[in-house]
Structures are given as C-alpha cells and as structure tokens.
Amino acid sequence: MALHHQHSNEHHDHDHDPAAETDASAMAELLDLDAEVLEPYLSEVTGWLQELAAGPPRRRILDLGSGTGAGTLALVRRFEEAEVTALDISPHLLHRLGDKARDLGVADRVRTVQADLDAEWPALDAVDLVWASASLHHMADPDRVLxxxxxxxxxxxxxxxAEMDSFPRFLPDDLGLGRPGLEARCHAALGEEHTARVPHLGSDWGARLTEAGFGIEAERTFAIELTPPLPAPAGRYAQVSLRRLRTGLASRLDADDLATLDTLIDGEGPDSLLRRDDLTVRHTRTIWVAQRP
Ligand SMILES: C[S@@+](CC[C@H](N)C(=O)[O-])C[C@H]1O[C@@H](n2cnc3c(N)ncnc32)[C@H](O)[C@@H]1O
Incomplete structure (x- = not known):
C-alpha cells in the first residue's frame, strides 16, 4: 500500500504518465471550483456539524477522500482547536491541499496522508470526528471502510x-442550440454509466451506517440553487464539469448532443458556457451524522 506522510517536494507520482497527470490536474481544478462555487453550502454544513459536535473539544479530525481539501479547510476553520488529517489515494490532490493549507496559514494544523482505503487502513491515532464527502461511493467495499x-x-x-444525489445541473432545458433537453439526456446516460461503474452511488447510507454499528444522530438534505447573476467562477465550474461529463459519456450520447456539448464547452465561441447568462447551479447533497456509541 502507498502510505506516507507528504512533504511538498516529494511528489513524482505522475512524472512518467502525462495522461494521468492531466486527469489529476483536471480533477483538482474541478474540486477547487466545486469548493469555491459551493462555499455557502460547505459553510452551512460545517456550522451545523459544529452544533451537533458540541461538547468535548474535537481535537483530531479525519477527512476521508479529502481531494484538494474543501472539507479539510472548512473544518480547520470551524474547529479551531483541531488538527485535521486529510487522507486520499491521490498524491497530486494532497499536494495541492498542502499548498492551500500553507497559503491559508494553517499548515501546522493540517496533515496529509496518502493511502488507498481499498487496500489497507493506515495506522492513525483515535479520532474525534470523521468527514467523508463524496468519497465513500468510490470505495470498492464501503461497508469495510465504515x-x-x-x-x-x-x-x-x-x-x-456527505453524498450527492446526482451530478450538478447547469443548463436551461432549451439552450437555443437545436433539440431541447440536452442536460436531461446527459443525466439519463450518466445514470446508466453510474449503475455500471459506480454501483454504491445513491446507496442508503443511513442503513449502511446502522449496519456498521453507528447510531444515526441526524440526516439532512441541502438543496443548492444558485441563479443569475452567478458568482464569477460558476461558468468555469460548469465548463469543467460538463467537459468531464462529455468525456465520460462519449459512447452513450449521440453525435448531435456531443457536438452541442462541444459548442458549450468551447471557451472561445459565442455560445460558450463562459459567456452565457442563463446558467444556474442546481444540486442536492445529503449528510448523515452518525455516532460511535
Ligand atoms: C469526488 S472526490 C471528493 C473530494 C472531497 N472529499 C470533496 O468533497 O471535495 C472523491 C475523492 O476520493 C478519493 N478516493 C477515491 N478512491 C479512494 C480510495 N480507494 N482511497 C482513498 N481515497 C480515494 C479520490 O482521490 C477523490 O479525491
């Protein structure tokens, strides 16, 4: 298993694999934009979590599948006495997280650990709070991880x-670019793709947590709806999200829909997502807070 505590100049993970490096950079950009555009949601969730966690100080926090640290850095802000360990399989994402923690002046309270949770659980001290956002559904065996x-x-x-109910939605039904309903067709195709490749997405996490021995303290769904005028990075967020979706669905969408997606994703054209003023960001995430008795 790859497990080590990171230092910023130790990363050579993608030195010999340009495709993997490009993919990791694209993922990092998407996660950073997600954190930036959905910051009000993250702030509300972590504020709510802080209320639920009232009592003895939560000094040791673990962020499972931390990505570039949306949760890690929000938790560092909320839990001022805590050290947060960010754990992820990707050295590239952890490297980015480490840089952000340094820029924010909280590097002394953030530790990064690279580990593949499907392979082996790393040796960690007992923790007071674990955050797992949009990560458990990626695990081969989430019950084992729980x-x-x-x-x-x-x-x-x-x-x-925290788990998302579906990929965020951005587009009006009629884009004025041919057949209406592009995003609905993309989501239908994405549903088929997820059934085949990400079977744990949309699980009944409450039941799985109970089965693992936890008591459910709270469950809450956060509906995110941003309407125009959108924050500045939202067009870029839509562009990076739909580019990823287009790549993943290339074999499931017809040529017309792929061409329309290309027109939207194109940063230069008049119909680019970066120029449209009719985008929204619609998304729901559900959070289960569970306690070890
Ligand atoms: C959708 S991202 C979520 C990132 C972050 N939690 C957030 O909310 O922005 C899923 C993360 O899980 C990580 N991941 C996937 N499989 C993993 C595994 N087997 N072990 C550790 N991390 C994993 C990925 O590298 C990625 O950073």
Whole structure:
C-alpha cells in the first residue's frame, strides 16, 4: 500500500504518465471550483456539524477522500482547536491541499496522508470526528471502510457522510442550440454509466451506517440553487464539469448532443458556457451524522 506522510517536494507520482497527470490536474481544478462555487453550502454544513459536535473539544479530525481539501479547510476553520488529517489515494490532490493549507496559514494544523482505503487502513491515532464527502461511493467495499472508521473513532466520536444525489445541473432545458433537453439526456446516460461503474452511488447510507454499528444522530438534505447573476467562477465550474461529463459519456450520447456539448464547452465561441447568462447551479447533497456509541 502507498502510505506516507507528504512533504511538498516529494511528489513524482505522475512524472512518467502525462495522461494521468492531466486527469489529476483536471480533477483538482474541478474540486477547487466545486469548493469555491459551493462555499455557502460547505459553510452551512460545517456550522451545523459544529452544533451537533458540541461538547468535548474535537481535537483530531479525519477527512476521508479529502481531494484538494474543501472539507479539510472548512473544518480547520470551524474547529479551531483541531488538527485535521486529510487522507486520499491521490498524491497530486494532497499536494495541492498542502499548498492551500500553507497559503491559508494553517499548515501546522493540517496533515496529509496518502493511502488507498481499498487496500489497507493506515495506522492513525483515535479520532474525534470523521468527514467523508463524496468519497465513500468510490470505495470498492464501503461497508469495510465504515467498519474501519468505527474502529478509528473514539467512543462518542462522530462520522459525517456527505453524498450527492446526482451530478450538478447547469443548463436551461432549451439552450437555443437545436433539440431541447440536452442536460436531461446527459443525466439519463450518466445514470446508466453510474449503475455500471459506480454501483454504491445513491446507496442508503443511513442503513449502511446502522449496519456498521453507528447510531444515526441526524440526516439532512441541502438543496443548492444558485441563479443569475452567478458568482464569477460558476461558468468555469460548469465548463469543467460538463467537459468531464462529455468525456465520460462519449459512447452513450449521440453525435448531435456531443457536438452541442462541444459548442458549450468551447471557451472561445459565442455560445460558450463562459459567456452565457442563463446558467444556474442546481444540486442536492445529503449528510448523515452518525455516532460511535
Ligand atoms: C469526488 S472526490 C471528493 C473530494 C472531497 N472529499 C470533496 O468533497 O471535495 C472523491 C475523492 O476520493 C478519493 N478516493 C477515491 N478512491 C479512494 C480510495 N480507494 N482511497 C482513498 N481515497 C480515494 C479520490 O482521490 C477523490 O479525491
């Protein structure tokens, strides 16, 4: 298993694989934009979590599948006495997270650990709070990971699982570019893709948490709806999101829909997502907060 504590100049993970490096950079950009555009949601969720976690100080927090640190950095802000360990399989994403923590002056409270949770659970001290946002559905065996989280938490410790109900939506039904309903067709195709490739997405996480021995403290769905005028990075967020979706659905969409997506994703054209004023950001995420008895 690849497990090590990172230092910023130790990364050579994609030196010999340009495609992997490009993919990791694209993922990092998407996660950073997601954090930036959905910052009000993250702030609300972590504020709510702070209320639920009232009582003994939560000094040790673990962010599972941290990506570039949207959750890690929000938790560092909310839990001022805590050290947050960010754990991810991707050295590239952790490297970016480390840079951001340094820029924000919180590097002394953020530790990054590279580990593949499908392979082996790293040796960590007992933790008070675990955050797993949009990560558990990626695991080959999330129930095994939940059992390991249970063991890693001290009694009374909390686990917050945040999962998205679907990919964010950005487009009006009629784009004025031919057939209406492009985004609905993309989401239908994405549903088929997820059924085939990401079977744990959309699981009943409450039931899985109970099965792992946790008591459910709270469950809440956050509906995110941003309407024009959107924050500045929203067009770029839509562009990067739809580019990823287009790549993943190339074999499931017809040529007309792929051509329309290309027109939208194109940064230069008059119909580019970066120029449109009719975009919205619509998204729901559900959070389960569970306690180790
Ligand atoms: C959709 S991203 C979510 C990132 C972050 N939690 C957020 O909300 O912005 C999923 C993350 O899970 C990580 N991941 C996927 N499989 C993993 C595994 N087996 N072990 C550790 N991390 C994993 C990915 O590298 C990625 O950073």
């Amino acid at each position: 059992t390991q989280v249970f063991a890693a938490l001290r009694p009374g410790g909390l686990l917050a699982v």
